[in-house]
Amino acid sequence: MKRRQLLWASAAIGSAALWPEARLLAQQAQEFIEGPPVGDIPAKQLSPHVWMVFSPDGFPTVENRGMMSNVIFAVTSAGVVVIDSGASLQIGQMAIRMIRKVTDKPVVAVFNSHYHGDHWLGNHAFVKTYGDKLPIYALPSTIEKLKGAEGNLWRSLMERWTNQSTLGTQVVLPNTPVQHGQVIQIGDVSFRMHHYGTAHTPSDLCVEVVQDKLTAVGDIAMANRIANMDEGSYVGTFKYYKALEAAAGEQMWVPGHGLGSKDLLKTYGEFLAGIWEPCLQAVKDGKSEAEAKAAVLKDPRVASRARAMQGYEGNIGKYTSLAYLEAEKEAF
Structure with a gap:
C-alpha cells in the first residue's frame, strides 16, 4: 500500500x-x-553502576529489527549515562523502557563509541524523550564523519537490512566532542575517555567507568562475532589493546557485540593474531593470498572459533584478504 x-x-x-x-x-x-516497536530485552546488571541491554544477535535482520548491538548504561547520582544508543529510534525507545524499569532517574548523557550506525542511530529516541540539549559525546572524528553522507547512509542501510523496520529513525548527531584522557564527572561516577589510534575504525572511543573498573570498548573487540575490519587495522588493534590495558589496568571489558569478560582483549586478540600472523608470514615467505588463507583456516586460534562465531563463514575470507594487504605494507 x-x-x-x-x-x-x-x-x-x-x-x-x-x-x-x-x-x-x-x-x-x-x-x-x-516502523514497529522492538520487543523488550530486560537489562542485566554488570557492576554496581552499570547495566546492559544485551543483543544476542551480531548482525541486523528482518526478525531482530536491527537489534544487533548492546546498549550499556550507568546509573549515577545525577542521572543515567548511556553508552551506545542502538541502531534505530525503536531500539532506543525499547532501551528507555528498560532503563525506566531500573531507575526513575532521567538520561543525562549519551556516549557514541564510533560512527557505525548500530551504535548511534538510537540517539533519536533519547533526544525525542529528553530534549535536544541532551549531551551526546563522541570523538571529533566521529562527529565530522557523520556530518557528511555517512549518517544518512547508515540510516538507509538499517532500513534496507531490516525491511523498513527502522523507518522513522532520524539522524541525530553527537553534539559534544571529547578527547583522549578526558575525565567527565557525572554525579558520583567518573567516565574516562580512551582512544589509541585505528583499531576497528580510526575513531574508536572506549569509555571507562572508573569506580566500577569496567570499560565499554565498542567494537575494538567482540565476544562471539567476527569484527568488521574494512576501515580498521590489525597492527593498530594490537597496539590499541596494549595501550588500553596499560592505561586502565584490570577491567571488565564490555563489547558492543557479545558479553563482557576480564579476558576479552586477550581472547579476541588471539583470534585476530590467528589471522594476522599467518598472513604476515606468508608475505615474508613470498606466498600467495590463497596460501595465506589456507594457513589462516588451519590456525587453531581461528579454527576453534569457526563453528560458533557469528558472521564467520561470510567474512573470514574478506578479513583474511585485508590482513594480507596490510601485511604487504608492513613487510615492505
Missing part, C-alpha cells in the same frame, strides 16, 4: 477506531511511518 493511501486511511477512520479492520489499517499506517 502506498504511503499516501495509508495516511489517508489513518485519518479517515478516526470515528470508527473500534472496527477491527480500521484498527489494523491504522496500525499499518503508523508502522509505515515509524
Whole structure:
C-alpha cells in the first residue's frame, strides 16, 4: 500500500477506531511511518553502576529489527549515562523502557563509541524523550564523519537490512566532542575517555567507568562475532589493546557485540593474531593470498572459533584478504 493511501486511511477512520479492520489499517499506517516497536530485552546488571541491554544477535535482520548491538548504561547520582544508543529510534525507545524499569532517574548523557550506525542511530529516541540539549559525546572524528553522507547512509542501510523496520529513525548527531584522557564527572561516577589510534575504525572511543573498573570498548573487540575490519587495522588493534590495558589496568571489558569478560582483549586478540600472523608470514615467505588463507583456516586460534562465531563463514575470507594487504605494507 502506498504511503499516501495509508495516511489517508489513518485519518479517515478516526470515528470508527473500534472496527477491527480500521484498527489494523491504522496500525499499518503508523508502522509505515515509524516502523514497529522492538520487543523488550530486560537489562542485566554488570557492576554496581552499570547495566546492559544485551543483543544476542551480531548482525541486523528482518526478525531482530536491527537489534544487533548492546546498549550499556550507568546509573549515577545525577542521572543515567548511556553508552551506545542502538541502531534505530525503536531500539532506543525499547532501551528507555528498560532503563525506566531500573531507575526513575532521567538520561543525562549519551556516549557514541564510533560512527557505525548500530551504535548511534538510537540517539533519536533519547533526544525525542529528553530534549535536544541532551549531551551526546563522541570523538571529533566521529562527529565530522557523520556530518557528511555517512549518517544518512547508515540510516538507509538499517532500513534496507531490516525491511523498513527502522523507518522513522532520524539522524541525530553527537553534539559534544571529547578527547583522549578526558575525565567527565557525572554525579558520583567518573567516565574516562580512551582512544589509541585505528583499531576497528580510526575513531574508536572506549569509555571507562572508573569506580566500577569496567570499560565499554565498542567494537575494538567482540565476544562471539567476527569484527568488521574494512576501515580498521590489525597492527593498530594490537597496539590499541596494549595501550588500553596499560592505561586502565584490570577491567571488565564490555563489547558492543557479545558479553563482557576480564579476558576479552586477550581472547579476541588471539583470534585476530590467528589471522594476522599467518598472513604476515606468508608475505615474508613470498606466498600467495590463497596460501595465506589456507594457513589462516588451519590456525587453531581461528579454527576453534569457526563453528560458533557469528558472521564467520561470510567474512573470514574478506578479513583474511585485508590482513594480507596490510601485511604487504608492513613487510615492505
